[in-house]
Amino acid sequence: MTTPPLPPGEGALGEAVIPRPDNNFPALRAALARVAPTRLPELIAERATVFTMATRSSSYQPIALYQLKWATVIEIERFPALARRLRAAEHAARSLDRDDAAWRTAMDEIRAITDAARRAVLSPSGLCG
Template sequence: MIAAHVGPGAPAASRPEWTPTALRAALEQVAPHRLGEMERQKDEAITLAARTGSLGPINRFLETWAVTVEIARIPACAARLRAAEHTARTVDHDDPAWREAMDEIRDLHSAARQSLDRQSLDRE
């Protein structure tokens, strides 16, 4: 779990299954302001999957939102991500703070993916 990487703090929600319904329910708990974005991306993924005959877009959609929920369900991680995203939006790209913010965003996403990968291995 990525909480171990950020210090104390219990998850605000349990880790959901990788289904649109479960991810949506978890997102509703931890980041309801992102529900519209999730629904739009789900529609886009389904449309692209139908057009290409590939499940790749749906798999990417599920992974993207599993990572999003994994970060958002741990308040300390969510706060770090919000701070880094704010910095990335508000400082000049030549500012070292911009690079630090981008590194923080990347690190949080990587830690969430690793946590989800470990969970997947534990289930096998």
């Protein structure tokens, strides 16, 4: 976990297994079905909660945050090596003692990967740009 959070260049991340989807529910659902199908029930269940929150608050913000969250998840999963790095860091964070310096390293890796993926989703050039 001492590798840089997101090495520059397409070769370091490998090829994306699917193109980045549009930021709407049907496109996100279809993309997730291809890169992480086991997470589809979570996406769908969370959608119902988010739409209820949006209705109650008369705000689209819960929906926008939901779409950003899932677009970020998909952005990571589009690059299998990056997804493996994230899972390894998550496993380390769950299994290490919080006093262990490796726990902080794992948490830093998780944050770096998710922050970079979020920025990529929000940027036209993406992770490989």
